[in-house]
Amino acid sequence: xxxxxxxxxxxxxxxxxxxxxxxIPARRTTVLVGSSGSGKTTILRMINRxxxxxxxxxxxxxxxxxxxxxxELRRGIGYVMQSAGLLPxxxxxxxxxxxxxxxxxxxAQAHERGLQLMDTVGLDRSLAERYPRQLSGGQQQRVGVAxxxxxxxxxxxxxxxxxxxxxxxxxxxxxxxxxLQRELAKTVVFVTHxxxxxxxLGDQVxxxxxxxxxxxxxxxxxxxxxxxxxxxxxxxxADRARRRxxxxxxxxxxxxxxxxxxxxxxxxxxx
Amino acid sequence: MDxxxxxxxLVAELALQHARLSVVPVVLGFVLALPPGVLAWRHRRARxxxxxxxxxxxxxxxxxxxxxxxxxxGISFLSELNVVIAMTIxxxxxxxxxxxxALDAVDPAVRASAxxxxxxxxxxxxxxxxxxxxxxxxxxxxxVAVSTVSLVTVGVLVxxxxxxxxxxDGLQRGIPAEIVTGIVATVAVALVFxxxxxxxxxxxxxxxxSRPGRVGRRVQLTAGGAG
Numbered sequence: 162x163x164x165x166x167x168x169x170x171x172x173x174x175x176x177x178x179x180x181x182x183x184x185i186p187a188r189r190t191t192v193l194v195g196s197s198g199s200g201k202t203t204i205l206r207m208i209n210r211x212x213x214x215x216x217x218x219x220x221x222x223x224x225x226x227x228x229x230x231x232x233e234l235r236r237g238i239g240y241v242m243q244s245a246g247l248l249p250x251x252x253x254x255x256x257x258x259x260x261x262x263x264x265x266x267x268x269a270q271a272h273e274r275g276l277q278l279m280d281t282v283g284l285d286r287s288l289a290e291r292y293p294r295q296l297s298g299g300q301q302q303r304v305g306v307a308x309x310x311x312x313x314x315x316x317x318x319x320x321x322x323x324x325x326x327x328x329x330x331x332x333x334x335x336x337x338x339x340x341l342q343r344e345l346a347k348t349v350v351f352v353t354h355x356x357x358x359x360x361x362l363g364d365q366v367x368x369x370x371x372x373x374x375x376x377x378x379x380x381x382x383x384x385x386x387x388x389x390x391x392x393x394x395x396x397x398x399a400d401r402a403r404r405r406x407x408x409x410x411x412x413x414x415x416x417x418x419x420x421x422x423x424x425x426x427x428x429x430x431x432x
Numbered sequence: 433m434d435x436x437x438x439x440x441x442l443v444a445e446l447a448l449q450h451a452r453l454s455v456v457p458v459v460l461g462f463v464l465a466l467p468p469g470v471l472a473w474r475h476r477r478a479r480x481x482x483x484x485x486x487x488x489x490x491x492x493x494x495x496x497x498x499x500x501x502x503x504x505x506g507i508s509f510l511s512e513l514n515v516v517i518a519m520t521i522x523x524x525x526x527x528x529x530x531x532x533x534a535l536d537a538v539d540p541a542v543r544a545s546a547x548x549x550x551x552x553x554x555x556x557x558x559x560x561x562x563x564x565x566x567x568x569x570x571x572x573x574x575x576v577a578v579s580t581v582s583l584v585t586v587g588v589l590v591x592x593x594x595x596x597x598x599x600x601d602g603l604q605r606g607i608p609a610e611i612v613t614g615i616v617a618t619v620a621v622a623l624v625f626x627x628x629x630x631x632x633x634x635x636x637x638x639x640x641x642s643r644p645g646r647v648g649r650r651v652q653l654t655a656g657g658a659g
């Protein structure tokens with residue numbers, strides 16, 4: 162469990178995060194969603210001490226992260242970022258095993274683990290000796306995920322990891338993350354500006370306003386059912402035609418259609 | 433051409449001597465430019481003063497340097513070391529800015545991700561920042577190498593033999609062919625330095641090759657041995 166207590170972060174005169182209280186449950190996916198300037202990346206980076214709060218505390222399993230050596234702390238937390246942030250001068254396998262090598266895992270053992278991780282994230286082993294720029298955007302992103310999983314960390318921080326790939330690959334990577342999360346059950350903190358992505362991936366979704374203030378927090382269903390404010394309603398697009406579905410009967414089937422009359426799907430029996 | 437053919441032995445000897453005098457300043461200049469270059473890159477406030485100071489070094493006329501260096505270091509005016517030290521000073525003057533710019537050019541996202549993975553500042557510098565600065569450092573080294581090879585000729589004014597000897601001798605004895613030979617040979621030495629530097633760059637930085645297709649194929653062929 163990760164807990165923010167009255168956390169404020171100022172950069173010069175601007176308050177990126179002000180008085181944030183937030184509990185991120187273990188072994189679930191929490192998505193922080195907000196537009197730019199909402200402090201979401203800053204919040205994420207306060208977990209692994211890439212940013213230290215101006216005031217307040219961040220705790221992991223009850224321990225203040227300030228008491229931890231930042232380098233050690235970061236080695237124990239997976240981190241995936243936009244366009245993967247791979248080391249362009251290292252081959253794929255070396256990228257995957259970076260943290261293992263930093264923590265002095267013997268080379269042969271690290272390589273074996275690296276190849277297994279490539280299997281885990283759905284990368285062909287024949288790509289192991291390539292350089293990052295010889296891979297597609299989607300493949301690079303998978304390398305980024307494999308690298309973050311290398312030390313089998315409990316916590317996985319993901320900063321708009323799928324922001325730079327095309328929509329088809331993004332959907333594929335989201336599916337992959339959902340599958341991985343079912344298998345691995347990590348504490349995932351995922352940052353995005355895309356509300357569809359947030360609802361798709363998040364067990365818990367935290368909608369942020371400017372200055373890192375929480376506009377609403379809850380499951381996607383809760384948020385859709387009862388947007389807490391005008392801001393949330395407009396942010397999640399509850400006022401858009403596509404979100405308002407109604408049921409029409411056709412040939413004995415109940416079809417959900419949106420306000421424009423486009424079908425969104427078939428309704429099954431209530432569960 | 434006739435003059436050259438009649439004197440190939442001398443030209444070869446002077447070319448070798450010239451290359452020998454140029455190698456040390458290029459290598460030493462690179463190494464010595466690292467600390468001030470890193471300083472200028474790491475500390476914003478140091479940048480201006482450091483780059484201005486090393487830039488000033490480059491404005492010292494070479495002849496003045498040849499006269500100043502020996503008494504300061506305690507060597508003879510005629511010592512080869514005189515030229516080597518002067519050339520090294522120029523190399524540092526040129527290279528420091530390249531070091532600082534090269535490190536600046538490293539993608540901030542890659543630096544951030546290296547930090548997030550748990551590199552210490554020191555480890556990140558050697559394993560990530562310096563290697564990724566490589567292509568710009570190489571570009572700088574190529575400029576320094578060509579500049580050094582051309583400047584070494586000035587050493588002839590204080591009696592240090594190099595291809596510059598051919599200009600001086602040709603001028604004094606009125607042999608234009610000898611002057612031309614000296615110029616062409618100097619350009620040739622500079623070209624050899626450049627080719628060697630580019631080759632070393634290819635070897636050390638296969639990831640930055642300008643021909644992705646070729647690297648791709650080679651890598652595919654060797655991928656079978658990955659395990």
